[in-house]
Amino acid sequence: MNQIERPDKAALVQMFRAFIEPEYVISDEETQRPYECDGLSVYCDMPLIVVLPDTVEQVQEVMRLCHRYQIPVVARGAGTGLCAGAMPNPDGVLLVLSRFKHILEIDPLARSARLQPGVRNLAISEAASIYGLYYGPDPSSQIACTIGGNVAENSGGVHCLKYGLTVHNLLKVEMVTVEGDLISIGSEGLDSNGFDLMALITGSEGLLGIVTEVTVKLLPSPEKAQVIMAAFDNVQTAGDAVGDVIAKGIIPAGLEMMDSLAIIAAEAFVHAGYPTDAKALLLCELDGSEAEVKEQIAEVEQLFIELGATSTRVSQSEAERALLWKGRKSAFPAVGRISADYYCMDGTIPRSQLAHVLTEMEKLSEHYGLRVANVFHAGDGNLHPLILFDANVPGDFEKTEEFGGRILELCVKVGGCITGEHGVGIEKIRQMRVQFNEQELRQFHAIKNAFDPAGTLNPGKGIPVLKNCQEYRALDMRKGDTGKSESMQQGEHA
């Protein structure tokens, strides 16, 4: 392709304003500022231009223009992501899809919903509730995060052991390619002929295309859901209890664990009645028909008691169930109250390795002199260690980042992976080399190349550059010039 000379910023702004209302083409620093980062605010940068189109045709036109001049494009939804996947590119366009917030259609009989990408996750279930239906994946940020972002990250939540991740709950996606063509992936049927492009797109972090419409499956709301809370005086027993529930042939709707520090922080924050002297707390939710839930709650409570639970409590009302979950869902901001800043990790491990991983983490915690609180999607092995630090103490964040990296390496070593649901973005790009070898990374690049030969879609994210490792230098430079005063508290996230 012939290199066409790129217009300067003012000329580009003019070009975008020719087809997008002027106030939705943002080029001044002050108005751009809120877009400089996503939920992981320690990584930030200013884009060249922010655009907020509100029709698919406008998105196509943005892509065509950027393609013509080889301008990087970073897509952004609500900006709740936790891996700096939506951090702007300083030479590029930030394509914000928040104006695409309409629920286009709900088909109650076929149990599906057709959505614009900027529809909030929780809004889907709210709209579907009048039909007795809901949308399965429920990341803790569901009040704010959007379905387009959920597709980009393959978001999970506390219910994914039973109901799956985003990838299991999609039927169809409309996507604008880097060239500006609109393609349709998947169908209203449960599978499509040819390659499973849906699997490839889901979790691709905006590296392969811009999602402009999403059709999701809806599930019937369970007749009944009840949660049982069990306290244990050591983490190993609590971990074993999780395995024993599953060995009984019961798949809970949600199965979460918190360690001592997380319990204390959450209790102080929401007063859910968590026993603050416990070393580990399990929250196990069972759902289904009335009869089934009654039968299984009794079975699980009996099991926890036999295994030595120091106390158990079964929710007796919807309000009590919500309260017990509130502590868990607020664990991140709760931890934020006991520390100046925290850094959330997202490794996955085989459950049997939990005690070993926690012990090793304690050693690392001592080594670095930084405290760690743990919340754990115990059912599916997704661990969220929260490293407590103070960004105003010089060197603290660097230490934290190194500590976090060691945790992820530990996860890979025991047979797990570096990210279960938050994604790689810019944040975990170094650890990609721990999980994948050079040949595997080369295969990823070949896939990327099939969609985006010039590499203008979200460059520098997701997959590390081979050999010369340019993005490492970019990362180090960025770290050198950001003030560390920004809080990393990200509100409610899984």
Add this chain to the structure above:
Amino acid sequence: MKDNDISHELIERVKQASADGTKLKIMGGGSKHFMGRQSEGEPLNLAEHSGIVSYEPIELVLTARAGTPLVEINAALAEHNQRLAFEPPLFDGKATLGGTLACHLSGPGRPWNGSVRDHVLGIRLINGRAEELRFGGQVMKNVAGYDVSRMQAGAMGTLGVISEVSLKVMPMPAATITLKREMNAAQAITEMNRLAGQSKPLTAACWFDNHLYLRLEGARSAVDSTVSQWQGTVLEDGDNLWTQLREQQLDYFSSQDAPLWRFSVNSNAEHFLPAEDWLLDWGGSQRWLRGDFAVDELEALAERAGGQVSLYRGGDRLQDVFHTQPEALRQLHQRLKKAFDPNGIFNPGRLYSWM
């Protein structure tokens, strides 16, 4: 039980083929020759690459080499009261794990329990550069890198040699009951969709010979209470019906020589070609049609029903048998094929004539 690792041999064969341009026809148990287009190539036999590598019942994860027969996996799982919830067809015991993923075959429970693709956690894949690569893993959640593992589902082996697969496994349901009701196809479609919207332990719904069949699975109490609330007579030996449906051993599948078409459509799409010979499965989203038809006509009907059609068995297998791809997707397929298999050695033409 065979435990045999021939991955080095497989890699050498691929390396050689890549160097001299030999086309390879990937084979497992040979149970799914009838699927896809007819393709030529030197057989690359995966049947010898067999055995369960690891199985952790409480982790709900099993890893096995691609040539492992499904019957062997099912037997190992049954010892711990677990199963493959996507109910793959066993095809006289010949079906292997690798072939099941490559052909994306799942049984009657698919709309409720997920497909083989939904249960895949990770794979080893030998690409066209003879590199054995690992994607995904043995944990339930993994969003690092592109999802190459699930992408293999339905690729018919055209992206590489799947050499090992890790899967999520699930507990066996405690109780199963099948209900039977008389009604026509159009009524059945409405009824299957209506019932699937209720929070009941429904895990399969099909219609043929003017009867609707519903399978309830789960906790004893949940199954029993649903039977008391729903219409229909309890079918003795109901399990046998679902097995025969899964294995395509029902009279519908065996009684004729006519081509068998598979529609994957919106579960609630209106019944079309009502005078023809249909079997409806997956609560209405997988529909089988017997007979000689023009492909164009069926593709138009499938698209109107929100989905696609393929020529599943029989008919002319030198022509394209899978739903026509629009030009933009066709190009994307060709570029992805090249990304995995630059010399075009794996199952050429098996998925589409142009690839």
